[in-house]
Amino acid sequence: MRVSVDPDRCVSAGQCVMLAPDVFDQDDDGIVTLLQAEPPAELHTVVRQTASLCPVRLIQITE
């Protein structure tokens, strides 16, 4: 799995950080930052959940 984000579209909702804090973080303005572009297998399910729950669907996953 490879993860990418488009921070320019982030609305700082924070669901990604609450669900997968090992993969996503927020900067001082609340904008998403990616901690792991290739998360380990045990995180794949939760990363898929973040992609579907992000209100602006900016989390892209390549399997």
Ligand code: SF4
């Ligand atoms: S869930 Fe989406 S909009 Fe919210 S902080 Fe994460 S990437 Fe940004």
